[in-house]
Amino acid sequence: MLLFSCRQNSQTTGISQSLPVTEIVAMNNGDVEFDKYFIDKTMRLDYFHTGNAREEMFAPDRVVSDGTWGGSRKVLIDKLELGLYFFEVLDRDSKILLYSRGFANIFGEWQTIPEASEQWGTFHESLRFPWPKQPVTIVVKKRDAENKFKQVWTTDVDPTDRQVNPSGRINTNRVNIITENGPAVEKLDIVILGDGYAAGEMEKFRNDAKKLSDILLGAEPFKSRSSDINIRSVETPAEQSGVNKPHHNVFKRTPLSVSYSAFDSERYALAYDNRTIRDIASAVPYEFMVILINERTYGGGGIYNLYTTVAADNMFSDYIMIHEMGHHMAALADEYYTSAVSYEMPEITVEPWETNVTALFGKDNLKWKDLVNEGTPIPTPWNKDEFDAFGYRIQRERDSIRKNLLPETEMEALLLRQLNAEDEYFAGEKFKSEVGAFEGANYYQKGMYRPQLDCIMYTRHKVFCQVCQRSIIAVIDQYSK
Secondary structure (H helix, E strand, O other), X not given: OOEXXXXXXXXXXXXXXXXXXXXXXXXXXXXXXXXXXXXXXXXXXEEEEEEOOOEEEEEEEEEEEXXXXXXXXXXXXXXOOOOOEEEEEEEOOOOEEEEEEEEOOHHHHHOOOHHHHOOOEEEEEEEEEEEEOOOXXXXXXEEOOOOOXXXXXXXXXXXXXXXXXXXXXXXXXXXXXXXXXXXXXXXXXXXXXXXXXEHHHHHHHHHXXXXXXXXXXXXXOOOOOHHHEEEEEEOOOEOOOOOEEHHHOEOOOOOOOEEOOHHHXXXXXXXXXXXXXXXXXXXXXXXXXXXXXXXXXXXXXXXXXXXXXXXXXXXXXXXXXXXXXXHHHHOOOOOOOOOOOOOOOOOOOOOOOOOXXXXXXXXXXXXXXXXXXXXXXXXXXXXXXXXXXXXXXXXXXXXXXXXXXXXXXXXXXXXHHHHHHHHHHHHOOOOOOOEXXXXXXOOEEEEXXXXXXXXXXXXXXXXXXXXXXXXXXXXXXXXXX
16 A cells, blocks of 8 residues: 655745655546445545645554445546545546545644644544545645636545455444435435443433434434434433533543644534544445534534534524535535634635625626626625624623623523524615525625525525525535436
């Protein structure tokens, strides 16, 4: 098994390499015959992703079996091309493209925070794909300054090499079927894990998983496509209840290592023990993953093709579940901009790749122009100044509540008051039901635009806009055909 790594200067379109890397051009514009190139098994390539704000390196960890292949056997090539990163599986000898998927990761987000400018960080990651019959070349690409995918790492994997472990993991965790509508290879499959649930709280975990699954499947477009979705849960009992919350001076170690305060944002909850998480999830077939947090404290997270985290006991857990699945499943951008974030936002110089935001550099070629009714102005006017002033007042109150460690009931009351006030602001808007280009999105108050006045990616109203719904449907199609 030939393995090698390379570095990339993330600030430019060029690549500085620790070993020579030749750009590999894949041959094949359509999907391949599954049985010709793969067996009914999942290969998982684990690796370490290391770097800082300016460069990154990849180092293989191991190649293991991750259970029976549950993904589509028909749609093997990713035509959506979402995410900051993209990987391809090529037949090593013929260079025929066999499989591809877009993805994002914690490293890509970490590169955008101030800490990455001062020190290096390392994160464990995985690529999952059908088990090849013959040696393959794995190509990882990343978006450059023009949002075009450029190769940043390649490695060859020979499935017959003794360093490749074909043994399946023996699962000892209880598996629950929440909804099953057909074979995994014909459906979009979601696995739900839990962290911070003590051994005596497994019934609570099962109830939480069922409740939030029902909430997701009750929201469009999931509701209309519910027959194309399977959901299963895997139990992971903890030694104690709850998870790590550094901002609250609560410190715990849990099976999946979920922690609030990711990137020093008190509400952002991520899990860092990727190997453990992947091993446990492999008990069932899955494309997407939800990790329920046994906490009331408001928080969660969603990373494209990695996982979603949800505070199960919060008053707004239904919103968190649906919103974060928008990130995780369809790589939707946040459309809000008054809430504090940890990222350093660069100057807008290129059209964003996300399907639900635009910089309007090509006004006449708006990415959702087919949904815009005649007579709707672009940009689309709305009472932005008054709404923004209110949003920033709410953010100051949120900061005060967290700084003074006030009870969660105070935060829930504030967010409920915000939600009700937003209803009043939106009620009189002329274009409130129209698709257009409303300024304010993707953490930018100016210069970035969202498709509709309101959407669950913008406020806590539990409705996706037309553009976001269309994006999610495209993902469901990719996994259920």
